[in-house]
Amino acid sequence: MSATDKPxxxxxxxKKHFPIKGGILGRTxxxxxxxxxxxxDVRAGETLGIVxxxxxxxxxxxxxxxxxxDRDEGDIDLGGKSLGRDISLRALRRDIQMVFQxxxxxxxxxxxxxxxxxxxxxxxxLDDPAGRARRLMARVxxxxxxxxxxxxxxxxxxxxxxxxxARALVMSPKVVVLDEAVSALxxxxxxxxxxxxxxxxxxxxxxxxxxxxxxxxxxxxxDRILVMYLGExxxxxxxxxxxxxxxxxxxxSLFSAMPSMDPDNRTQxxxxxxxxxxxxxxxxGCRFHTRCAFAADICKTRHPAxxxxxxxxxxxxxxxxxxxxxxxxxxxxxxPA
Amino acid sequence: xxxxxxxxxxxxxxxxxxxSGVLSRLRRDPxxxxxxxxxxxxxxxxxxxxxxxxxxxxxxxxxKRLAAPGTPGHLLGxxxxxxxxxxxxxxxxxxxxxxxxxxxxLAFFIGGTLGIIAGYVGGxxxxxxxxxVDVFFAFPSVLLAIAISGALGAGxxxxxxxxxxxFVPPVTRVAEAVTSGVRSLDYIxxxxxxxxxxxxxxxxxxxxxxxxxxxxxxxxLTSVCMILAAGLSFLGIGVRPPEPEWGLMLNTxxxxxxxxxxLAALPGVMIxxxxxxxxxxxxxxxxxxNVRD
Amino acid sequence: xxxxxQIDNLDVRFKGGRTVHAINDLSLTLMPGETLALxxxxxxxxxxxxxxxxxxxxxxxxxxxGDIRFDGTDIMTLSGRALRSxxxxxxxxxFQDPGLALDPVYTVGQQxxxxxxRHKGLSRENAMxxxxxxxxxxxIPSPxxxxxxxxxxxxxxxxxxxxIALALACRPRLLLADxxxxxxxxxxxxxxxxxxxELQREFGxxxxxxxxxxxxxxxxxxxxxxxYAGQIVEEGTTRDVxxxxxxxxxxxxxxxxxxxxxxxxxxxxxxxxPPSLEVRPDSCSFAPRCPMALPACRQALPPVLTxxxxxxxxCLRAGETLAAE
Numbered sequence: 001m002s003a004t005d006k007p008x009x010x011x012x013x014x015k016k017h018f019p020i021k022g023g024i025l026g027r028t029x030x031x032x033x034x035x036x037x038x039x040x041d042v043r044a045g046e047t048l049g050i051v052x053x054x055x056x057x058x059x060x061x062x063x064x065x066x067x068x069x070d071r072d073e074g075d076i077d078l079g080g081k082s083l084g085r086d087i088s089l090r091a092l093r094r095d096i097q098m099v100f101q102x103x104x105x106x107x108x109x110x111x112x113x114x115x116x117x118x119x120x121x122x123x124x125x126l127d128d129p130a131g132r133a134r135r136l137m138a139r140v141x142x143x144x145x146x147x148x149x150x151x152x153x154x155x156x157x158x159x160x161x162x163x164x165x166a167r168a169l170v171m172s173p174k175v176v177v178l179d180e181a182v183s184a185l186x187x188x189x190x191x192x193x194x195x196x197x198x199x200x201x202x203x204x205x206x207x208x209x210x211x212x213x214x215x216x217x218x219x220x221x222x223d224r225i226l227v228m229y230l231g232e233x234x235x236x237x238x239x240x241x242x243x244x245x246x247x248x249x250x251x252x253s254l255f256s257a258m259p260s261m262d263p264d265n266r267t268q269x270x271x272x273x274x275x276x277x278x279x280x281x282x283x284x285g286c287r288f289h290t291r292c293a294f295a296a297d298i299c300k301t302r303h304p305a306x307x308x309x310x311x312x313x314x315x316x317x318x319x320x321x322x323x324x325x326x327x328x329x330x331x332x333x334x335x336p337a
Numbered sequence: 338x339x340x341x342x343x344x345x346x347x348x349x350x351x352x353x354x355x356x357s358g359v360l361s362r363l364r365r366d367p368x369x370x371x372x373x374x375x376x377x378x379x380x381x382x383x384x385x386x387x388x389x390x391x392x393x394x395x396x397x398x399x400x401k402r403l404a405a406p407g408t409p410g411h412l413l414g415x416x417x418x419x420x421x422x423x424x425x426x427x428x429x430x431x432x433x434x435x436x437x438x439x440x441x442x443l444a445f446f447i448g449g450t451l452g453i454i455a456g457y458v459g460g461x462x463x464x465x466x467x468x469x470v471d472v473f474f475a476f477p478s479v480l481l482a483i484a485i486s487g488a489l490g491a492g493x494x495x496x497x498x499x500x501x502x503x504f505v506p507p508v509t510r511v512a513e514a515v516t517s518g519v520r521s522l523d524y525i526x527x528x529x530x531x532x533x534x535x536x537x538x539x540x541x542x543x544x545x546x547x548x549x550x551x552x553x554x555x556x557x558l559t560s561v562c563m564i565l566a567a568g569l570s571f572l573g574i575g576v577r578p579p580e581p582e583w584g585l586m587l588n589t590x591x592x593x594x595x596x597x598x599x600l601a602a603l604p605g606v607m608i609x610x611x612x613x614x615x616x617x618x619x620x621x622x623x624x625x626x627n628v629r630d
Numbered sequence: 631x632x633x634x635x636q637i638d639n640l641d642v643r644f645k646g647g648r649t650v651h652a653i654n655d656l657s658l659t660l661m662p663g664e665t666l667a668l669x670x671x672x673x674x675x676x677x678x679x680x681x682x683x684x685x686x687x688x689x690x691x692x693x694x695x696g697d698i699r700f701d702g703t704d705i706m707t708l709s710g711r712a713l714r715s716x717x718x719x720x721x722x723x724x725f726q727d728p729g730l731a732l733d734p735v736y737t738v739g740q741q742x743x744x745x746x747x748r749h750k751g752l753s754r755e756n757a758m759x760x761x762x763x764x765x766x767x768x769x770i771p772s773p774x775x776x777x778x779x780x781x782x783x784x785x786x787x788x789x790x791x792x793x794i795a796l797a798l799a800c801r802p803r804l805l806l807a808d809x810x811x812x813x814x815x816x817x818x819x820x821x822x823x824x825x826x827x828e829l830q831r832e833f834g835x836x837x838x839x840x841x842x843x844x845x846x847x848x849x850x851x852x853x854x855x856x857x858y859a860g861q862i863v864e865e866g867t868t869r870d871v872x873x874x875x876x877x878x879x880x881x882x883x884x885x886x887x888x889x890x891x892x893x894x895x896x897x898x899x900x901x902x903x904p905p906s907l908e909v910r911p912d913s914c915s916f917a918p919r920c921p922m923a924l925p926a927c928r929q930a931l932p933p934v935l936t937x938x939x940x941x942x943x944x945c946l947r948a949g950e951t952l953a954a955e
Contacts, residue, residue: 053815053816053817054786063526068526068530093530093532097531100526101523105522105523106527108545108546110546111541119531119541120533123528123531124531156903171531187843187844187883187886187887188671188883188886188899189903191886191899191900195896195897213816216887216889217888219893239893253817257816257817257819258820258845259845259848260845260849261845261848263848263869266849267823268824269824270817274771274787275785275786275788275815276815
């Protein structure tokens with residue numbers, strides 16, 4: 001990356017642990033290491049997809065980015081300004097907004113659609129909040145004359161999600177975090193909303209961070225994909241590269257777990273057994289070693305660092321199999337076929 | 338931009354707010370309507386009592402003591418001091434209803450505020466508020482009311498204070514629970530994420546959504562409060578004689594049971610009827626508020 | 631061979647504040663040992679179909695008409711003991727959220743044993759043995775220990791396995807599955823799907839699997855019935871329906887699938903939204919959104935064409951693709 005190619009959003013060593021309190025005195029009994037040292041950059045205009053399963057920390061990362069949860073450690077830089085040092089949380093919230101998963105709880109049931117969308121603009125003191133809200137409603141495909149005075153329960157899931165998108169855009173943010181934004185929608189509606197997101201991205205020059213458990217959706221909308229497991233980044237690569245070859249054994253399992261679309265070629269064996277583990281007291285060394293088919297002794301003791309597969313490659317992975325100096329019997333050979 | 342085709346008709350129907358929907362559902366419920374009617378009658382007669390052309394509730398006559406209901410001139414008879422029962426019952430309604438309803442109204446505002454703050458802010462604030470509330474909760478309400486009233490002394494104002502203190506903790510509990518529930522929903526996160534401060538979020542988003550459950554709960558407390566108020570007066574630590582008040586009347590008419598049981602029962606019937614109507618109306622309100630379109 | 635399940639002209643209408651014609655003239659045949667996927671989006675009526683089969687719909691608010699025969703017996707006339715024996719004994723169901731379907735105050739072993747005791751009349755000890763055996767069969771690790779666990783002590787994937795064990799403990803001849811993997815992670819979902827396939831081979835029961843995900847339908851079934859607006863618009867073997875979709879809705883669903891789409895390309899989204907079902911459909915419900923709709927489509931219900939044995943398409947124009955072959 002050249003000096004002028006500075007990322008729009010830069011995250012370094014983000015950490016968030018949640019204490020589990022118990023007992024009579026409410027003492028901390030264990031720590032949920034929800035996000036444990038996550039770093040990544042996002043360039044202006046690109047879409048970074050974040051995938052992972054339950055407990056991987058992707059939702060917590062989203063909340064950390066927009067400041068709904070306070071980070072324990074780490075830096076968040078937006079446009080060169082560091083949160084906490086150079087910009088306040090309130091100022092950050094104008095530039096980075098979130099679209100929530102459509103659910104019953106994503107919109108205030110007692111507020112009209114117009115008020116829900118305009119609320120953010122009003123809070124930030126922007127001019128003409130109602131006008132902005134109406135224009136955005138039209139932009140996301142909902143006629144303001146018909147929908148402005150409606151309540152959320154009168155709309156379908158797809159329509160509510162359009163409202164969520166309009167709400168996120170009312171402050172003209174630079175970065176939009178989409179946390180499972182299309183996961184609750186029917187497939188035909190999902191396609192409509194994805195088209196809308198693509199259009200808006202082009203029109204407003206938005207940068208997306210797209211969090212999802214659905215690999216197909218992430219592949220479609222993202223430029224780069226980041227894979228999380230138990231609070232850490234295990235792989236980060238441009239979409240085409242990771243689709244062609246998954247460097248981390250977990251990523252490979254994740255990809256193989258997608259149901260087959262070919263009736264003559266159905267999946268015969270599950271790529272991983274057991275459930276995604278709990279981020280309380282994660283395993284030592286590489287956190288995936290307890291379920292990894294290629295784990296060796298070194299994996300139980302030494303934590304692999306996130307680094308390029310080969311020097312200069314944009315495809316990064318955190319696995320001893322790819323590090324020639326790791327001490328793994330197959331060091332430097334990659335994942336066996 | 339392709340417009341989304343929807344199933345919503347081109348001309349939206351007249352926008353019905355949430356509360357008008359509640360009202361219309363309530364209107365269709367016969368039980369609630371009857372109770373509302375009875376209560377309205379009671380309240381109106383209590384409010385307009387001085388102008389209803391009734392006998393003087395304080396004017397007694399030793400000759401006419403404990404006259405049976407139906408005696409000419411006294412529709413419901415007379416009490417142990419010869420005062421007209423009908424007049425005393427209707428005038429008594431003023432005090433009983435006042436002491437019965439006012440504490441709940443006050444508790445709704447005080448308890449509601451405390452509970453919403455505790456529920457929204459959480460943490461140590463929540464702990465402090467809720468544990469203090471728990472201390473009061475540990476006492477049975479009747480005992481607590483008697484203890485506080487006993488300490489403060491008899492009288493309408495003291496009864497008011499004592500009953501308000503009794504009812505603030507339960508309302509706070511409910512308010513805190515409901516607010517905590519709402520607090521964790523996504524739309525609150527979205528509001529916070531747009532940069533609003535806590536007060537704005539509470540004012541715009543939380544209050545509208547927690548008010549109804551707290552309100553319904555508070556209305557269900559009114560019947561208990563009425564009975565407690567009457568009870569305090571019955572025990573002599575509420576309203577002082579010669580004020581007419583149903584609970585007090587129950588006490589003073591106790592000995593009349595041997596002479597004319599109907600007389601002794603009348604104030605009790607009023608308490609029962611009012612509290613039943615309040616209860617049923619509160620249930621009806623809860624059902625009406627629960628339905629989502 | 632008697633069909634395991636025969637549904638003829640089923641209509642389900644919900645009364646109440648709003649009328650909803652949830653199912654409209656649905657007919658379906660399932661032979662013993664077959665696995666059928668009911669594919670559809672929300673509002674298509676797929677879950678209502680399952681609930682109707684177990685008579686789980688609220689009686690006062692529901693108007694049912696039509697014929698449903700399980701192994702020759704009319705289930706609409708069942709009541710009392712016969713109905714209780716049918717539910718859970720002949721036909722059982724696996725639900726989407728195992729956290730909600732399992733009773734939190736009883737251990738896993740107790741819940742499985744209870745249903746076995748009730749349906750098979752076994753003693754508690756024997757029933758516990760059956761429960762242990764079922765936990766083995768659903769591949770739960772350390773099954774003996776899990777017998778004494780409460781549902782909240784298990785992870786989502788394990789709870790779903792327990793639910794499957796519970797549903798199969800009495801060896802039902804038909805298993806109904808209402809989106810059992812929708813709430814699970816991808817790596818767990820594939821395990822559960824493969825487990826269901828294996829158990830179906832072992833036990834030989836018929837399976838009706840409701841889902842909105844085409845990939846899931848492919849992995850788990852040999853036959854697919856596509857539902858839209860309370861009707862079956864297309865049915866056939868999985869291979870045939872996926873390779874040769876003939877109904878425009880099925881074609882739209884497959885086209886909207888992101889599996890093979892080029893990155894960033896415009897998606898072929900089906901415009902609009904499903905109908906509200908307040909009135910009984912008297913013309914093709916999909917016509918307002920159909921790229922191939924003709925005026926005739928809006929005037930009468932579409933004919934059901936049968937291009938092959940046990941293959942049907944409810945579309946006026948399905949014949950054209952046939953003729954083109």
